[in-house]
Amino acid sequence: MSAVSDVRPGPRPSLPAALAWGVLAVLALSGWNPHDRMTWFPEVVWVVVGLPLLVLTRRRFPLTGLLCCLLAAHAVVLMVGGHYTYAEVPVGDWVRNAFGLDRNPYDRFGHLMQGFVPAVLTRELLVRTSPLRGSRWLAPLTVCACLAFSAVFEMLEWAAAVAGGHAADAFLATQGDAWDTQWDMFCALIGATASLLLLSRVHDRQLVAVTSPRRVAMPGPQRQDEPAQQVPADHPGHQVGHESVVRGHAQDEQQ
Structure with a gap:
C-alpha cells in the first residue's frame, strides 16, 4: 500500500539560496571601505540579524517567493544607503x-521601501498565523503595522541623534528638512498602500501554494489483507491478458 504524505511546497529551493548568496555578496561590498563605518552598521544591522533568522526558519516557515524577492531588494537598498549614507548615494545625486x-531623494525612496516591503511581510504573517485571512481588517491592520514600524524607526533615529549629536547627522539624513520625520512616515504610508494595491492578488496565489499541503504518494509494501485491484472487462490490459490465456490453452490442446 502506498503511504500518503502532506508536503507544503514553498518557493523553489534555488531561489531563496540564490537571493541569500546575493545579499551576502552585496553586504560584503557594502562593508568594504564605507563612507562612515559608524553609520554603516546601524543601517545594515537589519540585514545582519534578519538573514540568519530567515535561514534558520526556512524549513519550518518557508516564505513566498514574492516576499523573498522583496526582502532581498530591501536589503540591497539598506546596504547601498549604509555604504554611501542616504544623503550621498550617487544615483540619488543624479536624480x-x-x-x-x-x-x-534616495532617503525618500528608502522610506517608500520601508512601507512597501514590510506590508507584504506583515500581510503574510497575519494571513498564516492569525484569523484575519479573508477579513476586511487585513489591509487596514497591515498598513497600521507598517506605520507603527516606521514610527519606531523614527524614534530610534531620535535616540541616535540625542546620543550622538552631530555625529548622527549622516544616519538621520535629514538634509536640513525640518519635516523630514513626517515625510519619512508619509512615504512609508504610500509604500504600504501601494504594495497592497499592486501585489495582493499575486501574494494570495503564492500564499495558497505555500500553505496548502500537497498530497504525495509514498511507495510501500502492499498489505496481504488488501484486496487486489480489479481490472474492468473493457480495460485494454484486461483484453490483452484474456487473449494471452486463450492463446495458451490453444497451444496446450495442439500438443
Missing part, C-alpha cells in the same frame, strides 16, 4: 541634478 530637486 536630484536631473530633475532639479532640492535634496538627494
